[in-house]
Amino acid sequence: MAQMDDWSSTALSALGAVQIGSSDISFHGHRPSSLTPASASALQNIHKRPRKRCAQDTWSYARLKKEKELYKNRFNQKYWYCNSENCRFKGTTTIQQAQEHLQKEHSIVAYDGPSSSSSLTRRSIESVFARQVERQDNAKCIRENTVFETSLNCPLVQQALVRLIVRRSLPLNITEWPEFHAFCHSLNPAASTVLYRSYSLISRQVTQSFQHHRKEVNTILSRARSCIHLCTDTWTSPAGHHKEFQAINAHFVDEHGQQRKALITLPELPKGHAGSECALRLFATAQMYDFESRLGSVKSDNATAMDSMARSLESLLASEGIHWPAATNRLRCLSHVLNLAVQAFLFAKDPDAIKYASQLSDQSQQPLDEALSALSQSASNGWCTTLPLQKLKEFTVCLWNMKRYNEFKALAGQVITIPNKTRWSSWTTMIEDALSLKAKVNEFITEHEDLLHLELHHNEWRMLEDTFQFLQPFKEACKACKGNTVTLDCMITTLNILIAHFKASQKRHANNAALISSITTSWYALDKYYKLTDDSPIYTAALLLHPSYYKQYLTTTWPKAWVKPAVQRVKELWKDKYATIKVDEDAPISVVS
Secondary structure, X not given: OOOOOHHHHHHHHHHOOOOXXXXXXXXXXXXXXXXOHHHXXXXXXXXXXXXXXXXXXXXXXXXXXXXXXXXXXXXXXXXXXXXXXXXXXXXXXXXXXXXXXXXXXXXXXXXXXXXXXXXXXXXXXXXXXXXXXXXXXXXXXXXXXXXXXXXXXXXXXXXXXXXXXXHOOOOHXXXXXXXXXXXXXXXXXXXXXXXXXXXXXXXXXXXXXXXXXXXXXXXXXXXXXXXXXXXXXXXXXXXXXXXXXXXXXXXXXOOOOOXXXXXXXXXXXXXXXXXXXXXHXXXXXXXXXXXXXXXXXXXXXXXXXXXXXXXXXXXXXXXXXXXXXXXXXXXXXXXXXHHHHHHHHHHOOOHHHHHHHHHHHHHHOOOXXXXXXXXXXXXXXXXXXXXXXXXXXXXXXXXXXXXXXXXXXXXXXXXXXXXXXXXXXXXXXXXXXXXXXXXXXXXXXXXXXXXXXXXXXHHHXXXXXXXXXXXHHHHHHHHHOOOOOOOOHHHHHHHHHHHHHHHHHHHHOOOOHHHHHHHHHHHHHHHHHHHHHHHOOHHHHHHHHOOOOHHHHHHHHOXXXXXXXXXXXXXHHHHHHHOOOOOOOOOOOOXXX
């Protein structure tokens, strides 16, 4: 039985002794045929449910009726009279007219809000629409999720993620970063369903991806029109990790006649970078990709260990019945040769110092450039110990104090590069920066009393200019011999240009005995590796086959006694390796742009 409200309780109480019988009141909704006098009297005494007044704000501007004014109309609607003094408004029974009067005559805007019935109706309508919108949103969400999921290519997304991690050297646990998943979710809410979420899964996928791409590379190498030439170097991780790796890059001409290159393996060297260890990795790589019989030249730096590597590789290939002469196929890195010449100029006192550094390098398996750099620890070695360079280096080191760094940068707009062991041409860059900021350097030193002992005088600046003038061609040559379009002929032509530079520098600084000594030492280091190019006829072949040089370049730049033996060795190389190769005349020719 439903609960009764207060009005219902009052009505029933007022009925009192009303007799409700089957003859008086029908329970089927029909009007009773008659009422007894007692029941009619009781019904007249029932108070109607009190009506809540609406438009409270509008009625607050009403007054009580005056004498002879009506209280209600015949429809039982109460009159509204304006409470403003001297207002002649006669009254109204509609709230709308009352509000219009207040706004028009008294500039009063009454706001009463919607009526209870209107509010109930509005809430009902809003509820209906809300449910409809919710159903539509759910349907839309389902459709969107379906679209997001169908637009994702799961294998493609996972492959792209592996490629991103490998090519950008990202950590494998990137898939465990909440920020990474939030970023992917913002791109596609369904992305989280296809992304890897653990380190181990990514590690396995990287390995599987490598195996897959290695098969593709193997196919490309097997179809190559040229020999497979290798370029290799070793890298040691920072102190504490005790890791050393050997990078092996392949250079070749593919089946379409295009020059290609690829890093084909990066093995670890747990026993160090001795020549025999590096040779084992090269041999294993050639076996892995099945090109032992088509192995061409191997290019590396000028360390003695790399000579040993070439000889060890020759023995390993000979055990497989493959003829691969180490002296012929061992090529040298031009940039490393130039760096050694600069190191000799800066750190070696004379040619004997270079020989001493070479002996230390052979005994300790330390790179020669590091051995030459170590000579700078002696107070009497090399051009770097001259007073202007020592002052400039000390000033540069002082600038890397945070306070002075920011102060000098605010004054000059940049700072001077500090020289180090690993960055080639860093001394040249330091001198170049200082010369370009000469006025700012002098001003900064003058303003700091504790730096006055580093002040560079006119003749010292002149010595720095002479030093930069000598070193600048080496820096430019290093830049020129980098890139995909550099060919082997650049080795000899660049060295010839630098030899002409040595001769001109000796004439220019004939009156400076100390500078002449350092220039001669540098020339000795460069000439040492120039002579080693005679071991391989490949360099001469590159000049003879170059459309801009041919044999005429050799006759105009080399002594006559050098030309005939060099050409003869190229002919022997042709007969030994290339004369029996069949050439497809219709195949495309590679063009170097």
